[in-house]
Amino acid sequence: MSTLPDRVLESDRLVLRRITEDDALFLLELLNDEAFLRFIGDRGVRTEDDARAYARNGPIASYQRHGFGLLLTALKDDNTPIGICGLLKRDTLEDVDVGFAFLPAFRTRGYAFEAVTAVLSYARGTLGLSRVVAIVNADNERSRKLLMRAGLQFERLVQQESDGPSVELFG
Numbered sequence: 001m002s003t004l005p006d007r008v009l010e011s012d013r014l015v016l017r018r019i020t021e022d023d024a025l026f027l028l029e030l031l032n033d034e035a036f037l038r039f040i041g042d043r044g045v046r047t048e049d050d051a052r053a054y055a056r057n058g059p060i061a062s063y064q065r066h067g068f069g070l071l072l073t074a075l076k077d078d079n080t081p082i083g084i085c086g087l088l089k090r091d092t093l094e095d096v097d098v099g100f101a102f103l104p105a106f107r108t109r110g111y112a113f114e115a116v117t118a119v120l121s122y123a124r125g126t127l128g129l130s131r132v133v134a135i136v137n138a139d140n141e142r143s144r145k146l147l148m149r150a151g152l153q154f155e156r157l158v159q160q161e162s163d164g165p166s167v168e169l170f171g
């Protein structure tokens with residue numbers, strides 16, 4: 001299987017590229033952000049080594065297995081990493097889903113919407129996926145609104161883990 005180029009997508013203000021182990025410090029910060037922990041979950045990433053392992057076992061493994069995964073999202077002007085956005089294939093969902101998370105300083109500026117719409121367009125146009133979904137906690141109002149603005153609609157509640165809370169599925 002051929003590898004994806006580092007730069008996968010571009011939008012007006014953003015570059016979305018493959019995550020590497022060199023992104024460990026950024027991932028460490030993002031994965032321990034209060035909103036990430038609250039709305040997405042604790043990935044147990046506490047050190048730079050943990051973050052390298054997360055990159056290796058998560059996004060990098062997904063690129064190899066599926067040909068897609070979460071992408072580092074950076075400002076086009078200066079390559080400042082601001083978040084992650086991309087596609088995931090979870091064992092618990094029938095369809096591929098779009099996921100995203102951004103550092104606090106870069107929220108409410110339209111970056112997440114720009115990244116999500118670019119990823120959805122890539123999924124349909126380049127990867128040929130006819131359906132992409134998203135899951136979100138019911139109390140994450142900003143993400144829910146973003147998904148609806150991007151053209152997804154609430155479909156039903158799903159349970160990701162047998163003992164975990166239900167989340168909303170948008171399609």
